[in-house]
Amino acid sequence: MEVTKMKAHEIHEMLKKGDIGVRELTEVFLDRIEKIDDKIKAYITVNREKALEQADRVDAGIRKEENTDVLAGIPMALKDNICTKDINTTCSSKMLHNYKPPYNATVVEKLEEKGAVMLGKLNLDEFAMGSSTENSWFFTTRNPWDLERVPGGSSGGSAAAVAAGEAVYSLGSDTGGSIRQPAAFCGVVGLKPTYGRVSRNGLVAFASSLDQIGPITKDVKDCALVFQAITGFDPKDTTSVNTPVPDYEKILDDNIKGLRIGIPKEYFREGISSEVKDRIREAIDVLERLGAICEETSLPHTEYALPAYYIISTAEAGSNLARFDGVRYGYRNMDAEDLISMYSTTRSEGFGPEVKRRIILGTYALSSGNYDTYYLKALKVRTLIKQDFDRAWEEFDVLVTPTTPTTAFKMGEKTKDPVSMYVSDLLTVPANMAGIPAITVPCGLIDGLPVGMQIMAKPFAEDVLLKTAYAYECHRGFEITAPELEVN
């Protein structure tokens, strides 16, 4: 089998046996990127030279058996809102098109330490605001299953690169579904960890109280391995939580007998494609056959999650993006005559329309006289949503829902109507609002396009999530692999 189709744990065995070297492996991926990425357009920056340097270093480490880590030498890539020292980190924005961070994100440090080989930086919706990568200042990434369709977003580049074999795994970030929705659209596994589980240090903030970094992988085992590597308390992020990290690989088995699964009816209402619902029901059947106890339940405040999310996330974003003022780094309009016009032209030209829309929304929501009506109210809704989930955990170990209302839509289909685009995050946003972990795992196809099943669990119960997803994946009875691209 071609290595570009293989999982990290499979490649690890080859590296261990000496069947392939890290440099050779890295070159295979770099060549593939060169060959197919003009079709997929997942990469903003290809990190060829530094990747090969790192490959040589890791090769030596593996040969001397100094580095036996499962992720050692595995080529991966990062969403381009995760800071990499001296390597462009653009957030897909004109504002940061030439920005080279002076430091590495904590997750980058952690992966580098394990010997990961970083192939490059992946496309996203500008500042992670969007659900299709169509808001990227550079270009739109294509869905490897159908090049006319979007890969989802905002981590569209991260999902497409993994699905198309341009990286073994990738990291994305998830503020309202930005890992899970593209992972579902591209037929790969995506995990949004519990808020506070993974350090946000070095993740360019969109909405600080919602953002989490997480893995996008080809299977659940890889997901567990990558999650293991990036998780844990970080003194540089005081919102990260200091709780013990279990050995996730060890807990992976397919025994879910007696697992209590809740099926929240609000996630199966109108607006959700009936074929998507069918795929999820089939997946639930698989889980039941494995001995799980499935029961319908209710999360009554679900419908308020999306509007409240658009208040809280934009309020935080408006403030988080204030630092992009042209003074210290990034884009600046050099013709401005005075300070105010420097600010306004820099920001008018540096940000795209969706980012500006959200800054304006967020500024409005926090303005004097509006705070109580919008922001404070949204915080109250957030509490109600958390309470819905808290009640659910009294009865259930996990909740199972569709990840997205539909499969991947066509490019341009939703760009005219922002609200229709926002609705594609309807089912993923509640987990961010509640801070709980959620995973998406492929559960079938509709007209040749993948569907994702979302599993949610209580805070810090990623082990239960991974175990459930793993059991399902082992017994679903099919493999999901993107069709091979025709390359001249």
Next chain:
Amino acid sequence: MMEYEAVIGLEVHAELKTKSKIFCSCSTEFGADPNTQVCPICLGHPGTLPVLNKRVVDFAIKAALALNCDIAEYTKFDRKNYFYPDLPKGYQTSQYDFPIAENGYLTIKINGKEKRIGITRLHMEEDAGKLIHSGDDIARADYSLVDFNRAGVPLIEIVSEPDIRTPEEARVYLEQLKAILQYTEVSDCKMQEGSLRCDANVSVRPKGSSKFGTKTELKNMNSFKALQKALEYEINRQIEQLEKGIPIVQETRTWNEQKGITEAMRSKEEAHDYRYFPEPDMVSLAIDREWVEEIRKSLPELPVERKNRLIRDYGLPEYDAEVITSSKALADFYDECVDIYDNPKEISNWVMGELLRLLNANNMEVEDSPIKPKDLVGLLELQKKGTISGKIAKQVFDEMFETGKDAETIVKEKNLVQISDVGELEKIIDKVMEANPKSVEDYRSGKERALKFLVGQVMKETKGKANPQLVNEIFKKKL
């Protein structure tokens, strides 16, 4: 004419003298080259997060306890959003609705009368950087540069109740507050370096009224004197307006030191909407009561206690004790002198007279004084031994201040040793008597004052070095 009274409240910012900044490990040292004490965090690089310096909370609690505040059990940080080039993140991380401390007070004393000024709140925040304009002022500058060394230096803001009624009360309140912050060693409080800054809210109303008038906010007062003068000017301006029937406009005004007036800066409509909201990059704090009690126990002697000690132990007059304890550094200077030279009153005369005169004239703080306690004591000992006269001592003191040399060196170099040799003095006295027969005559006919003149002539002749006691004695003998 109607009688008015002013209602004044002060907002004071003090930089805390922690070694590192509030959210990163950069140094807070004053005076370094521009942008040498910066890192991705205090420069507001994307993706960076604040990590609260625990010492800042320590210091804030310490100051709050010294100001008799209640320490919050729950406190959090908020973002104050506005754009300015010296503000790296586009917001200042500050505290809004749950400050670390509230409900304190400070007692001031004017003309022997004590008055309690309430403190509404004390909160923690970060300082901004500093703009350096290419010209003399911002309006004519071709360009401006930003120094971010100060960005992220911890501040406490102390907001008083509107309990202050006169510009003098305001000045004394600020002096007292400065003393407390210095005594607790949380801040240097150097107004010229900007580590202590003060804004004032002021309104006037008919005396006896309980309603507040429309207030203005005054900024840019860079000294205690400026605060008092700005308030005096502004209160008069407001009264004159009201007398003419013109209502006061709520606005921010800036003190123009050169012109001695306050000038409109921005109106209420132009005021920022700061859009405060909870800082999502930080967790809220629960302040442990044991922690608070530990800090309370560590509180040092405060100005009032120290003043009372000086009166009690050294028998200083209340006025002397008050001046000396007005600054911790001055009181420390004083105590150090008294430890090695047992004449408290003489030391207080020198400290309050010569030392403060020269420090003020040179716009310097006690800490920067070239004359250290041992130097002053060295001088006093020379005088006591009779090596130099009191008059020469003052001259030597000036010289010591200017050159930083010790008294003995200066006395030797300048040959200022007192002339106590009777033979030598007699020669000079004979010369003076010869040259001033009229005065000799006057004295002999009973005019006592003539002796003073003659002694003065001897001093003049010896450039002040003659031992005045001996000169007197010899004269009396000869006349």
